[in-house]
Amino acid sequence: MQFENKTLIHELLLLSHQSTQAALQFKNLPIEQLNFRETENSWSALQCLDHLNKYGEFYLPEIDKQILNNPVQNQQLSFKSGVLGNYFANLMQVKSGQLKKMKSPKDKAPSNSGLTLITIDKFLKQQERLIQLLTDAQAINLTTAKTPISLSKLIKLRLGDTLRFYVYHIDRHVIQAQTAVKTMAR
Amino acid sequence: MEQPNFIEKLNATFEEFGQQKVVSRGQFILKVGEVERNLYFVKSGAIRVFYLTEFDEQIIRFGYKDSLINSLSSFINQNPSEFYIEAIRKTTLQIISRDKLYQLVNENEESLKQYILLLETLITQQIDREIDLLITSPSERLKRVLSRSPNLFQEIPLKYIASYLRMKPETLSRIRNS
Numbered sequence: 001m002q003f004e005n006k007t008l009i010h011e012l013l014l015l016s017h018q019s020t021q022a023a024l025q026f027k028n029l030p031i032e033q034l035n036f037r038e039t040e041n042s043w044s045a046l047q048c049l050d051h052l053n054k055y056g057e058f059y060l061p062e063i064d065k066q067i068l069n070n071p072v073q074n075q076q077l078s079f080k081s082g083v084l085g086n087y088f089a090n091l092m093q094v095k096s097g098q099l100k101k102m103k104s105p106k107d108k109a110p111s112n113s114g115l116t117l118i119t120i121d122k123f124l125k126q127q128e129r130l131i132q133l134l135t136d137a138q139a140i141n142l143t144t145a146k147t148p149i150s151l152s153k154l155i156k157l158r159l160g161d162t163l164r165f166y167v168y169h170i171d172r173h174v175i176q177a178q179t180a181v182k183t184m185a186r
Numbered sequence: 187m188e189q190p191n192f193i194e195k196l197n198a199t200f201e202e203f204g205q206q207k208v209v210s211r212g213q214f215i216l217k218v219g220e221v222e223r224n225l226y227f228v229k230s231g232a233i234r235v236f237y238l239t240e241f242d243e244q245i246i247r248f249g250y251k252d253s254l255i256n257s258l259s260s261f262i263n264q265n266p267s268e269f270y271i272e273a274i275r276k277t278t279l280q281i282i283s284r285d286k287l288y289q290l291v292n293e294n295e296e297s298l299k300q301y302i303l304l305l306e307t308l309i310t311q312q313i314d315r316e317i318d319l320l321i322t323s324p325s326e327r328l329k330r331v332l333s334r335s336p337n338l339f340q341e342i343p344l345k346y347i348a349s350y351l352r353m354k355p356e357t358l359s360r361i362r363n364s
Contacts, residue, residue, distance in 0.1 A: 057241050116212065118238060118270070125240045 001081040008079060008160060009138040012167045013131060019167075019174045020127045023049065026120050029181060035115065038183050045177035047110035049123045052173050054108045055150065056126035059166050062147040063133050066159050072139045079142040085161020088149075092168035099175060105151060130167075137163060192291075192300025196254075199290055200227045204280035209233075215271040215279070222260035222267050224281045228253045231277025232341050235269050236349075243270075245350040246315075250341040258308075274346060324353050325361045 026034060026045060037044045043051070081089070142160030149155050149162075157165070204227065209215060215233060216222055226233075228249045235247040235257065246269065249255035260267035261284060291301045314334065321327050328351060332338060338347060348355040 060240060114212075117214075117217075118243065121218065121238055122240065125238060129240050 001086055003079045003081075003160065005077040005079055005138050005142060005160075008142075008164070009134055012163055013134050015167050015171050016127060016131055016134065019170050020124065020131075022174045022178060023120055023123050023127065026177070026181065027117065031116070033181050034117075034120075036180060036183065038180065043110060043176065043180065044115070045180045046115035046119045047112075048173040048177035048180065049119050050110035050115055051104065051108055052170055053119065053122050053126060054110070055166070055169065056123075056130075058150045059147070059162065060126060060129055060133070063137070063159070063162065063166070066145040066147055067133060067136050067140055070140045070145045070159075073141060074139070077139070077141060079158070079160035081161055081164075082143075082158045084155070085157040085165065088157065089161050089164035089168060092165050092172055094168065094172050094175060099172060099179075108150070127170075130170075134163065134167075192297050192304070195290060195293075195297065196287075197227075199286065200280045200282055203286055204282045207279045207281055209273040209277050209279065211273055211275045213273050215273065216257050216260075216267055217270055218268060219266045220260075221264055222257040223284050225254060225256050225261070225284070225287055226271075227280040227282075228255065229278040229280055231279075232274040233271055233277055234274055234342075234346055235271050237269055243349065244352075245346055248335075248338070248342055248346070248350065250337075274342065319352060324351070324357055325364075327351055327353075328358070328361055 026049075029045075034045045037047070137159065140159065142163070143158050145159035146156040147159055147162045149157060206229075209231075215226065218238065226249065228251060230251055232248065232250040233255065234245050235249070235255065236243045236245045238244075247255065255271075257267040257269045257271060259265070260269075291297050311334070314330070318327055318330055321330070331351060344358060345355050348358040351358060
């Protein structure tokens with residue numbers, strides 16, 4: 001798949017802003033609602049955000065590194081997706097509002113207890129950082145710049161795909177979090 | 187008769203005018219964005235003051251028995267606090283307002299002098315802390331902090347001390363045992 005940097009970044013920024021707004025709404029809710037789990041195996045809203053925070057701890061520095069280490073280009077750039085990157089991005093992308101159940105890596109499993117409003121604030125800080133990085137990424141060659149993935153440092157994705165995968169992953173879990181709080185309100 | 191000094195007056199003010207508040211473990215005394223309007227005296231328990239980054243919670247200060255503590259820059263400037271203050275365990279605080287403190291400070295020249303002395307002590311403590319963070323040897327860093335706060339390990343759980351010292355809990359355990 002081929003994208004214009006400008007178009008791709010615009011889409012990812014829009015989605016990121018949406019996720020940020022959703023998290024801001026969570027701040028108005030009582031902590032019990034944010035910690036509510038429908039079943040033993042489902043996650044509360046705070047657990048969803050905690051999971052995302054763990055991913056941010058890995059990906060934000062990696063994305064930052066690539067932006068720092070790759071030259072800023074003054075021309076209109078386009079990005080060509082890689083096979084693996086495209087696969088991950090599509091896997092994460094939420095299509096027609098439906099969320100399929102997925103297994104998450106064990107080391108990124110959220111904490112079972114002790115989650116507070118700090119989890120939301122941390123997520124919001126990560127989002128702030130992400131939006132900054134997305135804006136800076138527009139002028140970088142997103143095809144030649146590559147980041148490792150959290151599953152294995154040996155596997156590298158094109159930066160454009162990392163950004164897509166990362167933003168879609170956030171969207172997915174934010175929707176999951178919204179469902180979790182709505183379930184209690186029923 | 188000798189005039190009571192500023193610290194004695196401060197303690198007396200806390201006793202007389204201070205509002206007592208009990209906070210439970212995990213309760214926030216102040217959150218980022220709120221303006222600090224109080225000075226807290228810790229009667230019992232323990233609290234932490236920390237800065238939240240995208241990646242972790244950086245503890246900058248502890249308050250335990252007999253500490254005076256607050257979110258100082260917010261207290262002085264009346265700008266939104268950049269720090270959280272959270273109780274690490276059940277804590278009893280004695281609280282006086284900013285207005286009350288300044289009333290006390292401005293009462294006479296002696297109070298003003300004492301307040302300045304207090305601030306000078308605080309400033310040197312801040313510089314000591316800055317040096318702490320520049321020191322590369324973890325054991326030396328620990329030694330410095332312990333010389334200022336010998337009771338630290340009795341009052342504060344290890345994982346928080348490790349955060350304050352900017353090292354992993356495992357590193358802290360290791361250097362303590364060696």
